[in-house]
Amino acid sequence: MTLTTSAPTASPxxxxxxxxxxxxxxxxxxxxxxxxxxxxxxHTSHAVMEAVGSCLTNxxxxxxxxxxxxxxxxxYDQVEELAIRRVTELFGxxxxxxxxxxxxxxxxxxxxxxxxxxxxxCSVVLSDGGHLTHGSPVNLSGKWFKPVHYPLVYDxxxxxxxxxxxxxxxxxxxxxxxxLLLCGYSAYPRIIDFPRFxxxxxECGALLMADIAHVAGLVAGGSHxxxxxxxxxxxxxxxxxxxxxxxxxxxxxxxxxxxxIDKAVFPGTQGGPLMHxxxxxxxxxxxxxxxxxxxxxxxxxxxxKALATELMTRGFRLTSGGTDNHLLVIDLRRTxxxxxxxxxxxxxxxxxxxxxxxxxxxxxxSPFITxxxxxxxxxxTTRGMKEPQMKQVASLIDQVLRSRGNAQILASVRSxxxxxxxxxxxxxx
Ligand code: DSN
Numbered sequence: 035m036t037l038t039t040s041a042p043t044a045s046p047x048x049x050x051x052x053x054x055x056x057x058x059x060x061x062x063x064x065x066x067x068x069x070x071x072x073x074x075x076x077h078t079s080h081a082v083m084e085a086v087g088s089c090l091t092n093x094x095x096x097x098x099x100x101x102x103x104x105x106x107x108x109x110y111d112q113v114e115e116l117a118i119r120r121v122t123e124l125f126g127x128x129x130x131x132x133x134x135x136x137x138x139x140x141x142x143x144x145x146x147x148x149x150x151x152x153x154x155x156c157s158v159v160l161s162d163g164g165h166l167t168h169g170s171p172v173n174l175s176g177k178w179f180k181p182v183h184y185p186l187v188y189d190x191x192x193x194x195x196x197x198x199x200x201x202x203x204x205x206x207x208x209x210x211x212x213x214l215l216l217c218g219y220s221a222y223p224r225i226i227d228f229p230r231f232x233x234x235x236x237e238c239g240a241l242l243m244a245d246i247a248h249v250a251g252l253v254a255g256g257s258h259x260x261x262x263x264x265x266x267x268x269x270x271x272x273x274x275x276x277x278x279x280x281x282x283x284x285x286x287x288x289x290x291x292x293x294x295i296d297k298a299v300f301p302g303t304q305g306g307p308l309m310h311x312x313x314x315x316x317x318x319x320x321x322x323x324x325x326x327x328x329x330x331x332x333x334x335x336x337x338x339k340a341l342a343t344e345l346m347t348r349g350f351r352l353t354s355g356g357t358d359n360h361l362l363v364i365d366l367r368r369t370x371x372x373x374x375x376x377x378x379x380x381x382x383x384x385x386x387x388x389x390x391x392x393x394x395x396x397x398x399x400s401p402f403i404t405x406x407x408x409x410x411x412x413x414x415t416t417r418g419m420k421e422p423q424m425k426q427v428a429s430l431i432d433q434v435l436r437s438r439g440n441a442q443i444l445a446s447v448r449s450x451x452x453x454x455x456x457x458x459x460x461x462x463x
Contacts (some may be wrong), residue, residue: 039380041156049404056081060393065077065460066444066455066459066460067451067452067455067456068386068387068388068449068451068455069386069387069388069395069414069416069427069454069455070388070414070460071388071389071409071410071411071413071427072388072389072390072408072409072410072413073218073221073274073360073361073390073408073409073410073412074247074248074271074273074274074410075273075274075412075413076273076274076275076277076412076413077277077278077413077415077417077460077461078273078277078278078314078318079277079317079318079321079461080142080461081291081317081321081378082277082278082279082314082317082318082321083279083314083414084242084277085279085310085313085314085316085317086310086311086313086314087310088310088313089219089310089312090110090113090309090310090312091308091309091310093106093107093110093309094105094306095110095114095175095306095309096298096300096301096305096306096307098114098300098414099111099112099114099115104265108160109458110309113309113312113313114133114307114309116316117130117132117312117313117315117316118130118132119335120250120316120323121283121285121315121318121319122285122321123323124254124319124323125253125254125260125268125285126260126262127262127264127268127285127286128286128287128288128289128292129285129286129287129288129289129291129292129295130283130284130285130313131143131283131284131285131292131295131296131299132281132283132312133299133300133304133307133308133312133439134269134281134282134283134284134299134304135208135281135282135304136271136280136282136313137165137167137245137247137269137270137271137282138166138167139282139299139303139304140269140270140271140282140283140284140299141165141167141168141175141245141269142167142174142175142283143295143299143303143304144243144267144269144284144295144297144298145174145175145178145179145214145401146302146303147294147295147298147299147302148213148214148241148267148291148294149179149213149214149292150241151178151179152178152180153179153180153212153213153214154179154180154181154210154211154212154213155169155179155180155181155182155212155213155214155215155216155240156181156182156183156184156203156206156207156210156212156214156215156216156240157169157181157183157184157216157276158183158184158185158186158198158216158217158219158222159183159184159185159186159395160183161393161394161395161396161397162185162186162222162395163186163219163220163221163222163363163395163399164183164219164220165219165220165245165247167245168181168216168245169181169183169436172322176438181204182210182212183206184199184202184203184206184293185199185202185395186198186199186200186354186395187199187406188319188395188396194253195354195355196223196224196353196354196355196395197224197354198217198222198224198226198227200227200230200231200234203215203231203234204234204237204238207234207235207237207238207240208237208238211236211239211240211325212240213240213241213265214240214241214242214243215231215234215235215238215240215241215242215243216243216244216245217231217242217243217244217245217246217265217402218243218244218245218246218248218249218261218269219245220247220248221343221353221361221363221392221393221408222248222359223338223352223353223354223357223358223361223362223363224354224357224358224359225258225259225359225361226244226249226258226259226261227357228242228244228259228260228261228264228265229264230262231244231264231265232265241264241266241267241291242264242266242267242270243265243266243267243268243269244261244265244267244269245268245269246261246268246269246270247269247270247271247274248269248274248275248359248360248361249275249360250271250272250274250275250276251274251275251276251277251322251327251330251331251334251357251358251360251412252275252331252334252335252359253278254276254322254327255322255327255328255329255330255331255332256328256331256332257328257332257334257335257359258359262285262287263287266286266287266288266291267286267291267295268284268285268286269282269283269284269285270282270283270285271283272315272318274412275334275360275412276318277318277321277322277330277412277416278314278315278317278318278319278321278322278427279311279314279315279318280311281308281311281312281314281315284299289395300431302439321396330370330415330416332413333415333420334360334415335358335359335360336420336421337394337411337414337415337419337420337421337423337424338359338360338361338362338410338411339356339357340421340424340425341362341409341424341427341428342357342362343356343423344424344428344429345362345428345431345432346427348428348432349369350364350368350369350432350435351364351367351368351369352364352365353365353366353394353395353406360409360410360411360412361408361409361410361411362394362409362410363406363407363408364378364396364406364407364409364435365405365406366378366394366405366406366407366435367394367405369435369436370435370436372404373404373435374391374399374404374405375391375392375393375399375404375405375406375407376391376402376403376404377425377439378391378405378407378435379391381434381435381437381439381444382407382435384436384444384448384449385430385433385434385444385448385451386447386448386452386455387427387430387431387434387447387451389407389408389409390407390408391403391404391406391407392404392406392407393405393406394406400461409431411424413428413460414427414458416460416461417455417458417459417460417461418458419458420426423454423458426450426454427454430447430450430451433446433447434447439441
């Protein structure tokens with residue numbers, strides 16, 4: 035009898051499109067062997083990726099469950115209903131729209147639902163930690179609506195230095211009477227006081243919106259206060275601390291607002307929903323409902339605090355003097371007046387540590403240069419790293435930021451980063 039052994043078969047992608055397959059393999063290796071410290075990124079599970087890579091990508095499903103414009107949507111209705119059921123349980127709210135393609139799409143839909151062109155709304159000074167869609171002059175939110183911006187506390191003698199200046203928020207809202215008051219940020223390391231924001235919104239007659247894209251996983255895991263029941267509208271992405279597929283989400287407790295939001299998402303600002311991504315969101319919400327996710331959220335914060343403490347011990351200055359959540363921002367002006375965020379991020383990348391340059395409060399450099407770097411712990415925590423590794427990572431960051439770009443130092447840190455990554459592999463199939 036002859037035994038035949040079959041050679042390992044190449045994947046469909048490797049066979050059909052070797053060029054793209056090779057690039058994906060290269061990216062897989064890059065992710066495996068670098069420390070992913072961009073505060074808004076994470077390593078999602080293979081269960082999520084399987085859903086996103088499924089046949090659900092084949093179908094048009096404009097509309098909402100049981101009210102679609104195309105036939106053949108039975109299973110898609112069940113997927114979307116399950117996603118909504120899980121996410122409303124996860125965040126303790128009544129209504130959710132899981133169709134926004136991204137956080138920016140979610141925010142745009144809310145503005146479309148609640149504001150008329152030219153209406154005033156209130157959001158943070160963008161260089162203090164806001165987002166492009168919170169009123170940047172180059173974004174629809176800044177071009178078609180009228181943002182007025184509240185600052186952080188800049189006075190270093192105050193104990194709440196670097197926190198939202200709630201007195202300034204109140205004064206600004208009473209002066210401008212915005213239709214919408216927006217909280218939730220992209221580079222803010224402190225807890226957001228939702229009840230205090232709600233009191234201000236009520237006093238000036240505004241609706242309160244929270245964009246919790248960054249802290250959604252911490253909220254879901256009980257490591258950051260919930261925006262519910264205080265906020266009228268809550269938007270988020272699903273891929274940051276929440277660790278799902280790339281996408282957006284809008285939630286509310288108010289039935290009338292929910293109806294307006296649904297219309298604003300479809301047909302207001304989007305066409306066919308990405309049903310494969312909605313399936314991935316459902317899987318992510320299911321994962322976040324498990325008890326282990328609470329431990330994950332707790333460890334993200336513990337790791338960020340450990341990293342912050344060690345960096346400060348080593349003489350770095352962090353905006354607001356530390357962190358309560360998953361991220362921190364190093365204000366490089368105190369370390370080295372010449373060092374820009376752009377150079378710091380480039381040196382760190384050469385050493386295998388991936389962060390992003392970021393403006394700091396009262397930064398006089400442009401957003402393309404900046405005086406800060408932002409970093410976070412969600413992805414390192416997914417790899418299983420804990421406080422001892424954060425101490426080691428702080429030491430590596432310290433060496434890089436004081437290296438003045440010296441190639442030998444960067445190479446030596448790179449090799450330590452590679453070893454650390456091998457000890458803590460990212461989730462693989
Ligand atoms: N680009 C995201 C971030 O890095 O915070 C926000 O959408």
